Amino acid sequence: xxxxxxxxxxxxxxxxxxxxxxxxxxxxxxxxxxxxxxxxxxxxxxxxxxxxxxxxxxxxxxxxxxxxxxxxxxxxxxxxxxxxxxxxxxxxxxxxxxxxxxxxxxxxxxxxxxxxxxxxxxxxxxxxxxxxxxxxxxxxxxxxxxxxxxxxxxxxxxxxxxxxxxxxxxxxxxxxxxxxxxxxxxxxxxxxxxxxxxxxxxxxxxxxxxxxxxxxxxxxxxxxxxxxxxxxxxxxxxxxxxxxxxxxxxxxxxxxxxxxxxxxxxxxxxxxxxxxxxxxx
Numbered sequence: 001x002x003x004x005x006x007x008x009x010x011x012x013x014x015x016x017x018x019x020x021x022x023x024x025x026x027x028x029x030x031x032x033x034x035x036x037x038x039x040x041x042x043x044x045x046x047x048x049x050x051x052x053x054x055x056x057x058x059x060x061x062x063x064x065x066x067x068x069x070x071x072x073x074x075x076x077x078x079x080x081x082x083x084x085x086x087x088x089x090x091x092x093x094x095x096x097x098x099x100x101x102x103x104x105x106x107x108x109x110x111x112x113x114x115x116x117x118x119x120x121x122x123x124x125x126x127x128x129x130x131x132x133x134x135x136x137x138x139x140x141x142x143x144x145x146x147x148x149x150x151x152x153x154x155x156x157x158x159x160x161x162x163x164x165x166x167x168x169x170x171x172x173x174x175x176x177x178x179x180x181x182x183x184x185x186x187x188x189x190x191x192x193x194x195x196x197x198x199x200x201x202x203x204x205x206x207x208x209x210x211x212x213x214x215x216x217x218x219x220x221x222x223x224x225x226x227x228x229x230x231x232x233x234x235x236x237x238x239x240x241x242x243x244x245x246x247x248x249x250x251x252x253x254x255x256x257x258x259x260x261x262x263x264x265x266x267x268x269x270x271x272x273x274x275x276x277x278x279x280x281x
Contacts (some may be wrong), residue, residue, distance in 0.1 A: 026073040026241050027172050029217065030232040031208045035064035036225040068228075070208055072217075076243045077206045080106040109133060109212055111205050119246045120262065126249035129257045136194070136213050145197065147219045147230060152197035155214055165189040195222045204234070 070079045105120040111133065112168070118129040136157040143154040169189055200216035207218025208228045221228040252260070 024073075025204065025236065026200070027204070027233065027235040028237065028241065029070045029072070029208075029219075029230050029234075030233055031068045031070065032231050033066045033068060033208075033226065033228045060130075068208060070206065071241050071243055072204055072206045073241065073243060074204065075110060075183075077109050077204075078106060078243050078246075079109075079208055105207060106246055108243075109206065109210075111212060116210065117246045120257070123264065125259040127257055127260075128246060128249035129252060130250045130256055133212060134210055136211070137195040138196075138214055140214075147197060147199070148233070150199040150201050150219060150233075152199045152219050153216070155196050155198060157194045159192050159194060161189045161191055182238050192224055196220060202233070
């Protein structure tokens with residue numbers, strides 16, 4: 001325990017000294033995100049052929065494999081998907097899958113003001129979600145590994161089950177007991193542990209998505225079935241990086257946005273409580 005404390009204290013000292021020397025420090029990190037689809041998710045429908053099921057499954061897989069770019073300086077960062085043109089015919093079959101994670105839109109973090117802004121598009125409407133930076137309560141561990149050329153240290157954060165999680169689970173259980181068919185089943189919520197690896201060699205308290213708050217750039221995140229891994233780093237590029245604060249969309253709080261989504265989902269349900277997904281014409 002004493003050795004671990006001394007090591008971490010030394011790391012924080014090195015981090016602070018490096019940061020003082022890096023007043024204009026900035027860079028860009030590329031991350032690959034992948035979410036494993038559970039085997040118990042069934043894709044079916046009365047008019048779905050085997051080919052249609054296979055196509056739907058493939059599109060779901062690709063929707064959960066994405067590339068993101070994090071542009072950062074000493075106090076700010078922007079995390080977003082690089083813009084790219086969709087290949088001709090890519091949306092054939094009428095199937096469009098969009099994940100609902102917080103990382104789908106542009107995320108701005110300011111560690112000085114402890115503010116986070118997210119640009120999201122929901123059913124063609126743009127929203128600007130304002131929130132404070134989450135407090136991860138990281139536990140720093142004296143365990144290291146290499147990611148690329150960087151020595152990274154391990155940290156974990158335990159996320160307890162919330163009252164809202166249990167209420168949602170109980171609602172799903174009640175619907176199932178009433179014979180209501182659900183497209184996706186919800187397992188009983190459990191406490192989860194987020195594991196990250198960060199490097200003090202890049203003295204920025206930033207990371208992908210909502211993650212931040214460590215004495216170095218977060219290089220890897222493991223959260224349930226999602227893994228986000230840094231694949232490329234550019235430090236102090238010749239062309240100066242400009243980080244613009246997001247301004248597009250209707251300004252709402254995180255709580256207001258969650259309520260809006262819940263209401264929209266309720267409106268999409270039929271008399272049995274099912275959400276209909278149409279495949280093809």
